[in-house]
Amino acid sequence: MHATISPSRVKGTTRAPPSKSYTHRAILAAGYSDSATVKNALVSADTKATMRSVGAFGGSVERDGQTIDVEGFDGRPDTPDNVIDCANSGTTMRLVTACAGLGEGLTVLTGDDSLRSRPQGPLLDAVSDLDGRAESTRRNGQAPLVVGDGMRGGTVEIPGDVSSQYISALLMAGAVTDEGIDIELTTELKSAPYVEITLELLAEYGVEATMTDDGFSVEGGQSYHPTGGEYDVPGDFSSISYLLAAGAAAGEDGESVVVEGARPSAQGDSAIVDIVRDMGADVAWDEDAGELTVSVADLSGTTVDVGDTPDLLPTIAALGAIADGDTVIENCEHVRFKETDRVTAMAEELSKMDAHVTEERDRLTIHGGQTDLVGADVDGRGDHRIVMALTIAGLVADGETTIAGSEHVDVSFPNFFESMAALGADVSEN
Numbered sequence: 001m002h003a004t005i006s007p008s009r010v011k012g013t014t015r016a017p018p019s020k021s022y023t024h025r026a027i028l029a030a031g032y033s034d035s036a037t038v039k040n041a042l043v044s045a046d047t048k049a050t051m052r053s054v055g056a057f058g059g060s061v062e063r064d065g066q067t068i069d070v071e072g073f074d075g076r077p078d079t080p081d082n083v084i085d086c087a088n089s090g091t092t093m094r095l096v097t098a099c100a101g102l103g104e105g106l107t108v109l110t111g112d113d114s115l116r117s118r119p120q121g122p123l124l125d126a127v128s129d130l131d132g133r134a135e136s137t138r139r140n141g142q143a144p145l146v147v148g149d150g151m152r153g154g155t156v157e158i159p160g161d162v163s164s165q166y167i168s169a170l171l172m173a174g175a176v177t178d179e180g181i182d183i184e185l186t187t188e189l190k191s192a193p194y195v196e197i198t199l200e201l202l203a204e205y206g207v208e209a210t211m212t213d214d215g216f217s218v219e220g221g222q223s224y225h226p227t228g229g230e231y232d233v234p235g236d237f238s239s240i241s242y243l244l245a246a247g248a249a250a251g252e253d254g255e256s257v258v259v260e261g262a263r264p265s266a267q268g269d270s271a272i273v274d275i276v277r278d279m280g281a282d283v284a285w286d287e288d289a290g291e292l293t294v295s296v297a298d299l300s301g302t303t304v305d306v307g308d309t310p311d312l313l314p315t316i317a318a319l320g321a322i323a324d325g326d327t328v329i330e331n332c333e334h335v336r337f338k339e340t341d342r343v344t345a346m347a348e349e350l351s352k353m354d355a356h357v358t359e360e361r362d363r364l365t366i367h368g369g370q371t372d373l374v375g376a377d378v379d380g381r382g383d384h385r386i387v388m389a390l391t392i393a394g395l396v397a398d399g400e401t402t403i404a405g406s407e408h409v410d411v412s413f414p415n416f417f418e419s420m421a422a423l424g425a426d427v428s429e430n
């Protein structure tokens with residue numbers, strides 16, 4: 001599918017979709033429990049992969065709108081009858097790999113072309129070091145994976161600079177081992193707020209895990225049970241970043257964009273509020289009401305370290321192409337290991353719209369204000385965040401922008417184009 005965006009202005013009230021990261025964890029945690037209900041869940045292609053996994057492990061997952069009732073597998077998972085398809089979802093593959101490691105039998109995990117090219121090696125090594133079996137069928141550290149054989153607890157070393165999801169996965173699984181798991185990081189942790197999200201979610205399910213001097217630790221023999229049997233998912237700040245960016249860059253003069261569902265949580269991506277402010281936009285955040293209000297401004301460049309917030313890179317790059325002056329995105333090498341290499345993807349696609357971009361291994365600089373953005377045929381590269389970020393650029397470009405692969409927004413923000421159109425954006429899909 002293609003999305004066509006014509007220059008347009010936005011205003012009005014919209015609602016943030018529920019957090020993808022919390023939804024994945026809440027559903028798998030419900031799987032580890034005897035039963036739990038996840039309310040206000042994100043129902044998207046990625047979170048459906050986690051629901052399928054819980055079912056494959058012997059749980060039952062029933063969905064009524066955004067309420068998910070889970071009868072869990074209660075501790076260690078059963079051996080699945082079939083392979084588990086994690087589709088495009090890195091979070092599912094990592095969280096489910098550690099869970100599969102607990103099983104008596106073997107689980108086979110696969111995914112789409114993108115997911116089968118992403119790194120799993122450090123997590124496979126960790127599961128093996130903890131006496132499980134974890135192999136890449138192609139012996140290249142990538143899926144398809146074969147995992148199982150009753151991983152035990154213990155101490156394990158793992159790098160922190162490839163994916164924080166390995167640590168989240170081991171913490172979730174470690175709670176139901178006998179001995180627990182102590183994780184020692186061998187390199188600096190990137191995407192650290194996502195481990196905070198895991199700790200916060202675990203606490204909500206009555207499971208204790210902590211940060212230590214050299215990593216993280218979870219005691220074994222714990223059981224999962226959310227207070228009152230229910231967990232309520234907060235709004236997603238990665239998704240909110242596109243809505244805020246739209247309001248800041250393409251808001252109607254004298255009007256504002258209001259985003260509901262923005263309640264504070266451990267999400268590092270709430271940094272987008274300050275980033276947009278630094279670029280010159282006026283943003284008010286009523287944290288009690290969970291409401292953000294943004295109005296249009298002449299944006300200027302900024303410098304952002306995305307070590308903690310990799311998913312914001314496409315949004316910041318698009319804003320940088322709209323702003324005057326240089327926007328420097330630093331500490332971004334790990335953003336190359338996502339659904340696509342997002343550093344190169346944004347550099348190349350924004351260049352098609354006449355943006356001036358300098359790409360280095362660990363830094364992306366967008367030289368804003370040198371020429372106006374022009375509408376172009378661009379490629380979303382099968383990556384939801386590239387599609388959504390290019391849409392923001394398309395709102396202010398001169399002429400029509402056509403984005404290939406627009407259907408991929410179903411990974412994290414299925415009603416993205418409907419939400420944009422309701423705010424007044426001139427967008428259509430065909």
Ligand SMILES: O=C(O)C1=C[C@@H](OP(=O)(O)O)[C@@H](O)[C@H](O)C1
Pocket residue numbers: 020021022091162163164165168190191194310311334
């Ligand atoms: O744990 C999570 O929910 C996520 C962690 C981050 O990945 P990395 O830890 O691989 O950087 C982030 O990019 C991804 O979208 C979601």
Ligand SMILES: C=C(OP(=O)(O)O)C(=O)O
Pocket residue numbers: 020046088089090091092311338339385412
């Ligand atoms: C990288 C992402 O997700 P995942 O790692 O789950 O595929 C994302 O949503 O940007």
